[in-house]
Amino acid sequence: MKKFLIFLLIPLFSFSQEQLTEDMIIDHINEFFNALNIKNYNKELLSQKVTDDFIIYEMGDKFTLNEFTDFIESAGFLGWESTEWFLSDFTITIDNNSAHASYLNIGVFIYPNPHAPEILLKENKQWLESIFVVREGEDLKIKFLQSDEIYSKVSVFKKSS
Numbered sequence: 001m002k003k004f005l006i007f008l009l010i011p012l013f014s015f016s017q018e019q020l021t022e023d024m025i026i027d028h029i030n031e032f033f034n035a036l037n038i039k040n041y042n043k044e045l046l047s048q049k050v051t052d053d054f055i056i057y058e059m060g061d062k063f064t065l066n067e068f069t070d071f072i073e074s075a076g077f078l079g080w081e082s083t084e085w086f087l088s089d090f091t092i093t094i095d096n097n098s099a100h101a102s103y104l105n106i107g108v109f110i111y112p113n114p115h116a117p118e119i120l121l122k123e124n125k126q127w128l129e130s131i132f133v134v135r136e137g138e139d140l141k142i143k144f145l146q147s148d149e150i151y152s153k154v155s156v157f158k159k160s161s
Helices: 002-014 022-036 043-049 065-074
Strands: 050-058 061-063 082-094 098-113 116-136 139-159
Touching: 022 043, 022 082, 022 098, 022 116, 022 139, 043 050, 043 065, 043 139, 050 065, 061 065
Parallel strands: 050 139
Antiparallel strands: 050 061, 082 098, 098 116, 116 139
């Protein structure tokens, strides 16, 4: 009889996890970009936001998280003045333990001109992005992110005096 009661209770435990919501997914994606922001850049926090087998398709290339952070660091990212992302127009599909989202990502970056470091450039970019988020235990993790650039404009932001 005891085994029978345990068998009946198993479904209750499997439904005890909090249901995923659109707000939870959006918050998690924003937390990922916040950890990527130069003001808060944190490789350890980024690794907590993604699965161990995370893949990102960016600039026509496939990267693991380590490859991606190595790339942005070697490209001088840490010397930039400012990185900001504004995410909008979300379309989200949620299953029990996963979600897919697509959205518009508008990035604004301020960085030294590589040919004249005393001049700061402002780059406005837009991407259409697609992301797959899964639940691992009680945590949300990004498993896949694909980014397609749809707009880019660079202008002089500030010349040194």
